[in-house]
Amino acid sequence: MEKAVITGMGVVSPIGNDLAELESNLFAGRHGIVPIDHFDTSDVAVRVHAPVTDLDPAAHFTGPQLRRLDGYSRFGLIAARQAVRDSGLLDSIDPYRLGVFMSNSGLGGVGTVLGESETMREQGPRRVSPALIPKWTANILAGLVAIEAGARGPAVSHTAACAASSVSVGEGLRAIRHGYADAVICGGGEASSHKLVMAGFQNLRALTASEDPDRASIPFDRERAGFVIGEGGAALVLESESRARSRGATIYAEVSGYGTTSDASHITAPAEDGEPIDRAIADALAEAGEKDETVYVNAHGTGTVKNDQVEAASIGRMFGDRALVSSTKSMTGHMLGAAGAAEAIAAVLSIRRGAAPPTAGTAEIDEDMKIDVVRGRARTAELSRAVSLSLGFGGHNVCLVVDRAEG
Structure with missing residues (x-):
């Protein structure tokens, strides 16, 4: 039975938009939590979030592409591109043996939905974008990555709330171990730092009301009071060990x-x-x-x-x-x-x-x-x-x- 090894990784996050930056900040203990400044917080208890910063979408996508992509797909696509480039596997793999398991919590393109709802309210249904549905759906990231990578194996999005992309990595392991794929691009994306989402989580008493970014996300602390919404994308390339070794790939670890x-x-x-x-x-x-x-x-x-x-x-x-x-x-x-x-x-x-x-x-x-x-x-x-x-x-x-x- 094949082992599944990691030959590529990519990330867009509140503490780094590539692997090196993430690692530096992660082990230095530098957080990416900041005050909310993109909507009025006077009528909600939430005061902080963890956004992706210093990322210019125009450096990664053309204007037409940007108009067809929700934020979560942008983050996930950039992370997947990094991971695939890092792995170097595309030149030698049968496209029908390459899978894509890229997921979302299930909220999908919530920013798109909110924006188009406002458009319909103000301008009517005829002004709603024809890209609404593909930008909205939670599965579209897997399809987008498959299109870019030319992957014709299984392309699946797992909906398991906050465990979604972990499921995708685990199912990638199983696909390789049981011979359904030689490599799988696994991961996920999220862009849900919106007032409606925060209001919903707040009313579930899940979000912190702390105004201090340094003491807002404090897991296991006796004063903990909820989580901070973050955003970003992350991807790993899982590959059969025999294939990775035969092509001399860098192997980061084994799942x-x-x-x-x-x-x-x-x-x-x-x-x-x-x-x-x-x-x-x-x-x-x-x-x-x-x-x-x-x-x-x-x-x-x-x-x-x-x-x-x-x-x-x-x-x-x-x-x-x-x-x-x-x-x-x-x-x-x-x-x-x-x-x-x-x-x-x-x-x-x-x-x-x-x-x-x-x-x-x-x-x-x-x-x-x-x-x-x-x-x-x-x-x-x-x-x-x-x-x-x-x-x-x-x-x-x-x-x-x-x-x-x-x-």
């Missing part, structure tokens, strides 16, 4: 395990006992093979009271004192459908760097959390394995295991 379960409990809150999270972790570890050594865990770590409590308990049960834990959402905010892929990249970088990134802003850990949360600065450690956890509304639980590549 060795994938577990996914459902809480079957509540539409927004995690199951109180955390058992489905335990099972997702156990299934991923069983697939990857057990290792009795220090593991870096990139937690889902949203900064909501209940998520962090349940997740920390699960990490403690499954890893004991072997886990170094951090939440990179403390720096990127919650990138929703792009979060899982971005955090899988962070897991890869941690192994290669031999360090766990900090949970920026987090100070005092809630006293009932018996896990080792990395705070203040990155912590050097001998790491050959990292685990990335993603949880989503609807009860989706996903665990990815990433191992240092052999040889």
Whole structure:
């Protein structure tokens, strides 16, 4: 059975618009959270977000292309382009053996919908753009990446809320392991920093009302009060190990395990006992093979009271004192459908760097959390394995295991 290795990575995020910039800021503990300045916040409690900055869309797309792309597709496409270029695989692969699993949380082109709704209200239905539907749909990113890459294998978008792009990476592993593809471009994109979305999350009591960017996203902190909306895109190229080695590709790491379960409990809150999270972790570890050594865990770590409590308990049960834990959402905010892929990249970088990134802003850990949360600065450690956890509304639980590549 084939191993699935990572031969390319790309990212557009609040803390970096390429891999090098992301890595530099991630391990320095620099966050990308800033005050909201693109809409009036006088009637909402939300004051901060984590936007993509210093990215000129016109440098990546023509005018006609921009008019046909929602923000989430732009971010996802740029990240996928980076990953594909990094991998160097397009010149030698059968297009029918190349898949694309690029996902969105399910909100799709929400900015497009809001804009065209306003157009219809003010100017009537005839003025609504014919690009509305393709810009809106949550699956279109997979199609767009497939078109650009010439990929004629499976092109699928997984809708699993905030775990969506983690599912895409896991299903990419399965496609390669079971022989359905030789390589898969996996990841996601999100651009949901809009007032309507924030109002909805706020009324679910999921977003922080903090006005201090340095203390807004503080996962596992005793003063945590919700997450910060982020945006961006992230992509990884997964490839069969035999193919990658035969063409002399750079191999960043191996995706060795994938577990996914459902809480079957509540539409927004995690199951109180955390058992489905335990099972997702156990299934991923069983697939990857057990290792009795220090593991870096990139937690889902949203900064909501209940998520962090349940997740920390699960990490403690499954890893004991072997886990170094951090939440990179403390720096990127919650990138929703792009979060899982971005955090899988962070897991890869941690192994290669031999360090766990900090949970920026987090100070005092809630006293009932018996896990080792990395705070203040990155912590050097001998790491050959990292685990990335993603949880989503609807009860989706996903665990990815990433191992240092052999040889």
